[in-house]
Amino acid sequence: MFFPRGGSAHVTRALAHELPAHGWDVTLVTGSRASGHGDARRFFEDLDIRPVDFDAGYAPMHPSFEDRPGAHDRVFAAIDDAGFEAHVAAWSRVFDDAGAADHDVLHLHHLTPLHEAAARVAPDVPVVTHLHGTELLMLEEIADGAPWPYAQAWVRRMRRWAQRSERLLVLSPSQVDRAVDLLGIDPERCVVSPNGFDPERFDRLPVDRAAHWRAHLVDAPRGWAPGADEGSISYTLDDIAPLTGGGPVAICVSRFTAVKRLGLLVRAWARAQQAGDLPADASLVLLGGYPGEWEGEHPADAVAASGARNVFLGGWHDHQGLPSFLSTADVFVLASVREQFGSVLVEAMACGLPAIAVDRFGPADIVHDGVTGWLVEPDDEAQLAAALAGAIADPVERRRRGRRAWRDAHERFSWPSLAGDLALVLDEVAGGVADGRLTARTPTA
Template identity: 30%
Template sequence: MKIAMISEHASPLAVAGGVDSGGQNIYVAHVARQLQRSGHDVDVFTRRDRALLPVISNMDGVRVIHVPAGPPLQLPKEALLPYMGEFADFLTGFFRRERTPYHVMHANFFMSGLAGLKVKRTLGIPLVTTFHALGRVRRLHQGSDDGFPDARFAIEDELVRHSDAIIAECPQDEADLIDLYGADAEHIEIVPCGFDADEFHPKPRNDARAALGWPQHRFIILQLGRVVPRKGIDNVIRGVGVLKTQHGLDAQLYVVGGNSDAPNEIATPEIARLRGIARHAGVEPATIFVGRRGREQLHQFYSAADVFVTTPWYEPFGITPVEAMACGTPVIGADVGGIRHTVKEGETGWLVPPRDPAALAMRLAALQRDPALARRMGEAGLARARTEFTWSGVAAALRAVYARVADVNTVSARSRVNEKPRSAAGGAAR
């Protein structure tokens, strides 16, 4: 098949960890690569956010097309909706100029879906939609802090009605689509996120700590991901404070993420607020902000920690618990969204209520006092990740959805008719 992946604000080439750079970027990058390795032609369409970007970049045989829609500047995703008409018009023109037709579009996020729906109505290409986050769920948890307009709800309603298939990333996502959007369960497929075993694998803890310059004999807690309020990092810091005051246990917390490689309060204003919370909780010296790190380094952070903690208010899927489990590290996660699906309670870690530092501290204390339990949970998490959450498995499930909505027989016939020789650079000539 020839597949168009649309990801308007989340480029697969971006460094994860920034305000608008996280799980969706990772998802799109890995799914596109896996599909390409399986022999499909894959193009990713993302908004041009820098003036000097080329129209087309290459990512391991995947074409990444930088769509001119709005000013070529980095803008918050909440500001991008007015440019989606321009985005859709570019897609339509680009698709028409291609010698080989696209068999299916996979839109990621509601604005990508809006653009894809316009293309579908013009060119008749089937549309698969993954929301990654739902507007009504976001509004429920963020209230007036939600920067998206109410128009998002109607757009999502339309996508639920007119997408050829909807991808839910976990059972909670499916339930929200049905309960809040009236989605037909027959049109929903549950396909989770995954991890790459080449990126995430266990490393001996002492070796990982030595490589990072971390103390060998401290109980170390890791928080990794986007440094934004809804991720609940403040709750983790307060939990470390309760661990100290009520359980008499000292721990070191490392916070990895942000908009710059060095922990910078100007680039990442949330750091300033979190440092104030650490100071008030009496754990400022034990709370270390690391800054953003490349994905090739992250397995060392996961492996070096005694426990990975993530307690967001809500989480459509949450890719970091899977990555931690893939490194053999137990996980304490908020009992919300996709985390309650990835973390097996009492087996690979524990689920705790969000915004409940006392409950978090109780679980941290149990792991700190029982290293053998922590080790067993880490081993169980590793086995679960390798069985349930590989990118190759994710891509295989998506391929089946694409083939169904595109009509696999038609796809095969088109491919034979339009087959072209491979270019010298690899990949089909297009």
């Protein structure tokens, strides 16, 4: 249902490319926009894809698990019964056209009306559900009393869909108990299936740092500020002298949403500078922020308010361009307080960067404090400033943790290996090992 811009779309693409090597043929049904970053035909090229064009009205535009001010996508829990039925009817037609009833397993990402459509069109095909975490956040907000008008109806639906699933893939061990509590599922049906990285793409690359930063910050800038057009923030060669001069670089790759805490990161950087704990030529690069999409405090405003120096906004770049950016940096930092996994942490570590992250949820399972990076408490500006200072000011320790981060990422999070683990789950479900109800068929998903 989700058009390809979020993290779950990257997971879907990676698994769809890798599963055939493990004996599974994949047909992909996905929402799409007519052009740009939401064009599924471009994003999922070379795959057997059934794109559903939102712009042409073939299906309703997808709702969200987040309720963000100004967002076009309404939070699921605010959609009434008629809206729900419109989604189910649309996706039922899509599943029918794609021949869902003739497949061996339906691998459904997130808990959405696709589950209801699958139950109507292909009731005898087993379902494997991939929980990416944002659905759990919405359910937790509902449990805490969020006043969405149709919240309880969606809780009942999502619990029913989860309980119908033969297996539920969760991103980290910390999600198992949350999923059990929120969805009422048998913990034995949960399988820890972390996100990964493409080892053929993500690795330390030989990059001319000076030329790279000059090209992306001076010659063709993409940074932007609220109310201005894409590319409105540009830099001179004098501005980026710390970057082109070889000073240490911390990099963050993130959307500009409130939970990412980019304002906190900028203030922590300014705090370390004001305390004299950072070298004068140290830089912080903020990569990401889809043009016009931000929530709360924009990082450009945080830079201006804090007086932080040597902070550069690099703008939004396609996923395939990330390895070169990561290879021009020395440490990766992610201040997000509700990161359900943190795929970009894994990708940065695969490029040899030690990571600074928050000691909660997915990042706490990815980063080993003192070994592959630094973990800090959420929303603790002082701790984050100290971690930045420690990483930037101590190149020997930074490189030591970076080497271990590279090894750990390649051992635990390579997509070919993770897809092999998923293929075993699909084999088990298709073969009916779990409860004897299912019968074995030629594997397609």
